[in-house]
Amino acid sequence: MNAAFRTTAEDPLSAARTGLLETPHGVVETPAFMPVGSQGSVKGLTHDQVEGLGAQILLVNSYHLFLRPGVEDVAAMGGLHAFISWPKPILTDSGGFQIYSLSPLVRVQEDGVQFASHLDGTKYFLRPEDVVDLQVRLGTDILMCLDHFPPYPYSDETLRESVRLTTAWARRARARFAEYDTGQQLWGICQGGVHRDLRTRSIEDLLAEDFAGYAYGGLGLGEPKTQLFETLDLGNGLLPSDRPRYLMGMGYVEDIVEAVARGVDLFDCVLPTRNARNGTLFTGRGRVAIKNRKYARDERPLDEDCSCYTCRRFTRAYLRHLFERGEITAAVLNTIHNLHFYLDIFRKIRHSIQSNSFNLLKKSLISNASQKEEAT
């Protein structure tokens, strides 16, 4: 399909690799973390701040844009990059996840999915072709196929039907996308939960379509971690090494490093940004619930080892005060820190793979992440 991805280093002890992912709006160093800009902004931050933190690619939710302001308005402004004034790569999801999780009324049919807007109840019907069309019109760099997944726990039968539908829709999306010549990339999403045979079938079905990249869907829904990792091992054995792999929506650091060790290149999650707004802050020594009264006179930075603006300039006492007062700036400063924390981990992951020390970093990150609350 295209040679937009190439591996630049491989870890000798695992399937971890670094790579360069080329897109019409620039190159992304992988493994990469995509901050979530649901509606076209990373909540609380300016694009300058997001870029300054080192983000190389943004995820924007098709579902939200589709409802408001609508694809027509975005297209009229010259596409999503121009509309939001973000010059770097953008990946849009298919909208499927939001449809299944946010819409109050979902009806999955062979031809596509009917759903009601969670905002005003307006009914929509989207076929896999529509989902390609709308992302092409948005002009984003990486487009995702419309997939289907059942809620966890699921029966084998439900899962089988979900895989069948996902494959059928992926073929139709692939065929529609072939009608365009835009330089964009369409990626397939495999399903099958943690069921070996079904996940295998889903991946093989997608491979036949030769997508530019492959995403794992339907994981991180509550299945045991061992089964999750086995599924990634399975995928690692099946997916071609010259295509990027994306684990959708999973954001715990301990899961991210296990996934990187299994050859995953791309991640997104609302965890750092949403937790920031809720006052849960990540540090190298565990999590800090910044509202805690014990920080009222704490002169230390949030994380003494962190080089972000928030940690360089402000005390825990001030961050607690702003959060407790409900100040907007609390969301801003907390988001700067949490996003820096994540993007910095990805810088370290890439560096460790290139310097043959990924295994060491992985152990250290998993050990840190196991401290649910900061050790004092």
Next chain:
Amino acid sequence: MNAAFRTTAEDPLSAARTGLLETPHGVVETPAFMPVGSQGSVKGLTHDQVEGLGAQILLVNSYHLFLRPGVEDVAAMGGLHAFISWPKPILTDSGGFQIYSLSPLVRVQEDGVQFASHLDGTKYFLRPEDVVDLQVRLGTDILMCLDHFPPYPYSDETLRESVRLTTAWARRARARFAEYDTGQQLWGICQGGVHRDLRTRSIEDLLAEDFAGYAYGGLGLGEPKTQLFETLDLGNGLLPSDRPRYLMGMGYVEDIVEAVARGVDLFDCVLPTRNARNGTLFTGRGRVAIKNRKYARDERPLDEDCSCYTCRRFTRAYLRHLFERGEITAAVLNTIHNLHFYLDIFRKIRHSIQSNSFNLLKKSLISNASQKEEAT
């Protein structure tokens, strides 16, 4: 008392002047606009952004800090500058305005004011001496005396009593402040509404106490503009030219320039920041209600003549989208613009006074401000 203020240029056609106001945390060029950082942050912005916009001094509300986190916590952190990590000058108000306007239960007595917290109903009693003590402990650069003012409209009798109490409290505040030797400045607040005799008496009473600066309180409450300006003319004739003058809480550009023409040096107002959060944006061609549907595909910057980050990078369509979605970043970008708009006007005012063109600028600003909605 001290020679912390000196005039650097005088407009030949009005009482407008530029000056330098020295404080322990740096020099402020006047006429100056103080962004309001009610709780220790300008809502939505980082200090870096506020400084980058050119703010030279911040106003923080004693009342809010007094209630939460409390003066003890702030003092324990080394004072307000250290607590909020703001290195430049800070002016704190006395808390009086918030007490009279926010507290559900206010009882003014000869000795001081009893009030209930608007947060949890806790009752407090503050004497003029307490208000000095707490601002000294906050360590701010400019402290304000506790004053009293009645709601508008007022009877002569109410106003007379308010002036008497304000003078009595100012004397006690002045006496208490004389016990300290901190390098801070205590400013007096004159009252008397738009009543010539009472305003005159109030000013003369304060002058006897020799404050480092003088503020006009109890204006902008609904009185006719002509009477407001007459009151500033009156004050201009009475106040010594070697002391800075501060018009509290008034933020309409057309009023600001009239006040500057009458010798006022310092201003604060929530107007630019609060309006930003409410989606009312200032431009050189009038106000823009950014939520308006007509901006949905508007590729223009908010203000083509503006050099702020928001106007350099984003379209009206994007600003409308973010505001309509309730995105936090809408508050951030809008606040950057509106605050830039205000601070830029003050830069222009200072420059015009120094280059003998204030009168021209004043006319132009008043003409612009009279356009309530942007001319299209």
